[in-house]
Amino acid sequence: MTLAVLPLGLIGLAAVVAMLLAPRGPAAAPRLAAAAGLVAAALVVLVRLPAPPAPIPPLLADDGLARFGTLVACLSALAVLGFGTARREGPALIAIVALGAAALAGAVHVTSLLLGLEIASLALVGLVVLPLTPKSLEAGYKYLLPGAAGSAALLMGAGLAYAGTGRLDLAAFHGSGSMAALATALLLAGLAFKLSLVPFHLWAPDLYEGAPPATAALAGSAAKAAVVIAILRLDAIVPAQPLWHQGLALLAIASVLLGNLAALRQPSLVRVIGYSSVAHSGYIAAMLSCGIGAAPAALLFYIAAYLPALIAALLVAASLGEAATITSLRGLAWRSPLAGATLALALASLAGLPVAAGFLAKIFLVGTLVGAEAWPLLAAVVIASGLGLFVYFRYFIVLFARDGCVVLHSPPPARAVMAVCTAALLVFGLYPGPLFGWLVLATR
Amino acid sequence: MSLIALILLPLLGGVAALFAARLGNNAERWLSVGVLGIGLVVLVAACLGGSPDPRWLAFSRTPWAPSLGVQLLFAVDGLSAAMLALSLGLGMVAVFTSWQTNENSGLFHAALLWTVAASNGVFMSFDLLVLAFFWELMVVPSFLLIALWGHGAREASAMKFLIFNAVAGLGLLGAVFWLGASAPIVTFDAFELAKLARPAGVQTWLLAGFALAFVVKLSVPPFHAWLPDAHTDAPTAGSILLAGLLLKTGAYGLFRFPAMLFPEGYLALAPVGLVLGSVGALYGAVMACGQTDAKRLVAYTSVAHMSIVLMGVSGGVHFALMGAAVEMVGHAFSASLLFFLIGAVYDRVGTRDLRDLGGLQRTAPRFAAVFALGFSAVLAMPGTANFLGEALVITGMFQVNWIYAAIVLTALVVSVVYATRLLKEVVFGEPGPKPVTQDLGSRELSIAVVLGSATLLFGLLPQLLMTPFTPAVDAVLASLEAVRR
């Protein structure tokens, strides 16, 4: 039983050590400590891959989904550390977010679900306000307040479910009575807020713009992946409620359309990425509403394809220093080829065009929708991907413009993360075999 | 094994061209030509090398992602070999035509080679997921070609091109994945999927998904809106690739996959194809008569010719299919020749507006002679491959329904109106305000002669095209026959 909790322990230890080193030691010390802990946790998960599941009875499961979630949390936290912009308490908070995400990924009980969500959210608030600039404070406030409302709603739902069934594991939301339906509705509202599905999405663009790009990357990757895994677990238990699939479908259609529409003419790159995270949550919700729960490997592949693209794009935005707008990005590909190529590939992947992994992700998306014959959803996705193409390729062209005097300064770890993300996108896109194979194995 | 080289070579060549640009003195140009040349040699070697399955000239199957049921399944028969040769050959022509453009020529040649690589992929692959991959891959480099080296409202046209084709591609993606996923064991091998029987209604839906992607790429009205803009604003090399290659992938797709995978669906949707094609043939021809920009005029002629190919493909009889295949090759050469020549005029005069051109007969006799060759090709003059294709399609249409044949004949007549107008505006008459001073150079002349003689060669010696195409046509007819009874 203890081996399953080892990764969580290691990350926790890393967080504490990073916290202790923060005020006194040299600036890089907390980062290294946090990185060491995360690497150790990732290694433990990898080593235990073949091992049989050793769940911690009521609270945490140790199946393929949990391991995938923990791995994704550790890797994205490492990547965010690679940004190199986290100061003083930054690395500790990053480790705590990773811990929250890992816990959430393994959660099969209301308590661990709630705690995982809240640890990730509150630590994120901390990371958002890290630079203490007015913009970041405003973003933090706009994330904290609705966040509190969302988690209260989730708690209310859990309370009703507990009242109705007397159980606190995820099966509590099962059942066909009105109590279970209301509980599920409140639960879906809470989770939809964390996934930034429309109409709960208003915090996402402001967070991506106000917060430092590193934090945005963490919010978009580790936190979101863990929430998706939690929803996947719920999806396996809860579908008795028609509300669950219909609700997800409605939220998906709204987020897919509004996500792309609002990003059409955005001058700032980070805000576009914010809206694209709303849109991609919509795509994920669309797949969920089509019963991807039965064969979640495709959805996990979608996450594995989306994450590197998001981190790479934000990394380039971070290394641009002042706001990365469509005018300041001109001619990036000629000035610094690595950053240019990374951003170009990331944009192509978000748009779902070949070479990058986003293409296969889009195939799974459209394929699932066609399979479930969800024609309204398919229509929304087709329109949205048309708009998305326009959004992403408007930036794509600008990268190759000949004029433009963009100056770029990114420390070595950032360049390394860029290279890793690009490599990940290319490998998942061109040679998806082993990854997809492992995912299918993990989720059987 | 060598078939994969046909894709890897241009792909890696493109990457190499990116860096070769720094070496200077046309390093990346010779590199690209070298890569394409080797590609041709490999193709010929593969075709002559024989293959385990008598039906195919060359066949190779290498598992790629077994968990997904994806494998690199490449098969080349007469039709694909012709298309591959076309793709590599026109790639070379495109490289030669843009010998002068020197802005970021590294990325230019890279994009060129990647487009060729992607279309090679489409022409060879019989694994539907890999086909969809290469299908969508074609869009990005050509988007770059138009957006960065085009002229006029290039970004808007490039964006229009991208959105039209990528969104249409979604139809293909959905159908491909669902087709593969619904198979008992998840596989995307076209041959296995062809064996599975499916209800006719489902087949029609799936074929609609496939056909949407192919028809938009084939630019048959009402899906053709992207072609005129893309052609007008593309650089010459881009236009040649767009007309010579990308349109052909749509035609090849319509030729190969509908009959193989969805025979009943094919029979259900064939009338739609015929009607769309006939409307397109007339509409394209009439639109071409009204254009004032030379490239737009030729673009609309492509719309008309491709609509005739669509009619041929949906005809479902031997002559129509053979005619469509021949027309694909013939149109590639004739359209590339005309685009090349108009591009040459544009480089010298700076405008393509028909009202400002003219008087080339006196100032550039060589140009006039070669333009006459292109003129007779777009006119489908007997002796050119275009005529052979269209005559076969008309014969096929007579067997299907004489009204369609009458429509193609009318399109043939209208083709004279716009062809003579193009010739009158460009070659005859007094020289325009900015006369062309210097005639075609030897490099340009050699390219034009190569393209022109190719049209005549396949026109006068049709067996060079017809014999290799016969197995492909017979395969389509066999799968239809099995269902018709």
Next chain:
Amino acid sequence: MIPALTVYHLLLLVPAPALAAFMVLGLAPVFLHRRLVMLIALAGGTAPLLAMTGMMGLCLTGQCRGVAPIFTLQVGTAIVDLALLLDPLSMITGMTVTLIGACVLIYSIDYMAGAKTADLRRFFALMNLFLAAMLAMVLAGDSIVYFLGWEMMGLCSFFLIAYNVFSDPAVAAGRKAFIMSRIADALLLGGLLLLFIAAGSVRIDALIAAGLALPEGQRTVIALLLLGGALGKSAQLPFHTWLPSAMAGPTPVSALLHSATMVAAGAYLMARFAPLLAASPDVMLVMAVGGALTAAFGSMTAIFQSDVKRLLAFSSISQIGFMLLALGVGAPAAAMAHFVTHALFKSLLFLAAGDIAHSAGDDTSIAAMKGAASRRPLAFAAFTIGAASLSGLPLVTAGWWSKEEVLDAVLGSGGAGRALWVLALLTAVMTAIYAFRPVLIALKPGPVDAHPHTPGLATRIPLVLLGFGSLTGGLLVGPVIRLLGGVHPEMPAYSVVVAALAPLTGLAISWQLSRSPQLADWLAARRLLRQGLQIDVLYQAWFVQPFQRLVDRLSGVHGTTPDPFGAAPVTMMLWLKRQLIDRFRSDGFDSGWMALAGTATPLWAVARRSQSGRARDAVMALAGGTAGLLLLGWMTA
């Protein structure tokens, strides 16, 4: 695949020299000296004549029916085997074409002396290409080579009419000729392909056999299609309007293409497929009546012409009408005989008219021919012989013998034959009137030669040769008809006498016309008749303008393509935008993307406004969402 060589493969040698001359002159990128150009052209023009005489010798010594296969190809179930064919019909037509071709090319060496070397090369290249194409069509044993030659002639006629690229009327005439002949080609192609489907092979004899085996209805359709092709190419009613305007081309072109050879291709087509046509009597009737009417219309309009070349053009239309009349009544031999003699005297007339026009400063109007008799005695004499042969002065001229054969055939055909015979006689009279008008005007005293230079040997030889041919051609008519297997009908005496009187009365009327000035003015006044009942204006109104209006509406008058069909999806979205979105006043957006994002931008403005940035709105949105989900859950519980 290349079949065994037979003696008939020599047939390939007939069009080969002309094709080679075209290759050298037209496509070789090397500079050729002026004299070299003329030499190559001459060689290319005359060599086919020698080769053809060789083949004639072969034909006369008995083996007159031989096929030289070129290559065969398997297309599905059909076999495509291309071949050349030697039979009496192709031999006679081939001989005529090569003879006239040689004469015209010799003549044009002198006539085109004024042109630049580059234009000269282009002219001779196209003339040789035309010769090769016509010979290919004549000698073709299968429908593909036949159609290749047929269309190539149309292409050469377009380029040759538009030879003078700087004059817009010439180019427009070229376009009109090419478009109308292309319509005819389309009809012919339809017919040939239908036969190909029925026959499964492209050999003409196989086509005819399959055609005969077809049911009545289909055979009539195919016959009508072939007739349409013939009418179009031979500029018969209703496709005749392109020939008069084609006179804008140089005179040798008019002499070779638009009088003797190309325009008669329609008659040759009908003769080649005579057995198939004979099997559908109503099509034969249409052809006969059509031919007669065109003949009458042509000769009547020719009377009122003020330009000698347009006069000769209408005369060609009329004479080919005679040929089709003969074919219509089932006498292909008589038609081909008339074709031979017509080729001789019509090309003579054109060449002579060309030389006279040269002497009058290139003015081809009839009034300018005054005093031509004294200026160019040889040309005048040639013109007179030609005119005589055209109107068919009895016994002395070739025209008389062949026209006599035609008239006898018409009379002997019974049924409607008698009425057609009367119409033909009336046409013969009118022919004599317009034929002798220029001759009589040329006899009047006129101005001295504009640029005095005695025509060179190259002009004199063809005139003498063709003049001799026009006179003694009659001797050929008998053997030609026998060779073609035509039967010489026994006719009552009165028909011969009446046929002899018709040209004489025409000559007398013409004499009267030239004498009285007010009659001449009356003639000049008849503008309506001169423009051929303004059928051309009618076509302009019925066909060309509506097509132009359609094109302008579809592609925009100044060419900025609204392309309604293509823009349909975009216009629909724009309409949707106006209906749904415009109520929200959105702030400005840059124009660069307006055209493309026009449909989506206001939607973006709405979406952007929803992002108000106030935290309270975020909580409100959350509350709203939760309430929605709760209601949904409650209802579907």
Next chain:
Amino acid sequence: MTALFWLAAALFGIGLFGMMARRSLLFQLLSMEVMLAGPALAFVAAGAARGDAQGQGMFVLILVLAAAEVGIGLSLYLRLSRIADVSDVDTISDLKG
């Protein structure tokens, strides 16, 4: 017993109303407390009805959550009061569009 759950729902509703209606940041934080009281009551009531310790266990966790949120909320309030007019939160909205 159902009355208690109505009460819990009402508390949650009132808390939410407070957050949405009040313009001052402190009032919003107060309403947050009221909002969390709702689920706390629900859990305790449900636990008591069943005689199951888990209800009060969850109450402890809710308490922890409330404490954390108050901690962060108030420190954010102090920081924001330096740079913006904290009494009217609508002025804090320059991130928009």
Next chain:
Amino acid sequence: MTSAALWPGAIALLAALMVVTRDSIVHALMYLVAMLLALAAVFFALGAGFAGALQILIYAGAIVAVFVFVVMTVDSTPEALAREKARLRRGWRGPALLVALLLLPLFGGVGIAVGNADPVPVKAIGALLFGPWAIAVELASFLLLAALLTARHLARWEEKP
């Protein structure tokens, strides 16, 4: 037993309403304390002694105490109060409608049939928290750690980020 809880419940509801509608923050804070104590009474009535004690000690004691420190910084001048009242007057209808919409299904759907059981001994809660839920408590500690770090970072005085 549940009927005994109704009275304090009603008081708590009333206090909550007053919290949200007062102009001055101090009054609101006082009503908040009243609400919390009323809830504690409900818990005792329901037999959840441990929860009630915690409520009084930590919630009403510690958390509200922190609030009081912060409230001291607020200037409650008369015109600030007037402004506060004016703002509330203007903007309460929208949120009120939304909350009513939200509560409608909740009231409609909620229905608990089960009766009341004997009070839960504190020992059981301890066994639960340190037995199966041990990991949850650890995670809760990290939650507080995160809050601590953030609060400390936000409350830093010198400008150096």
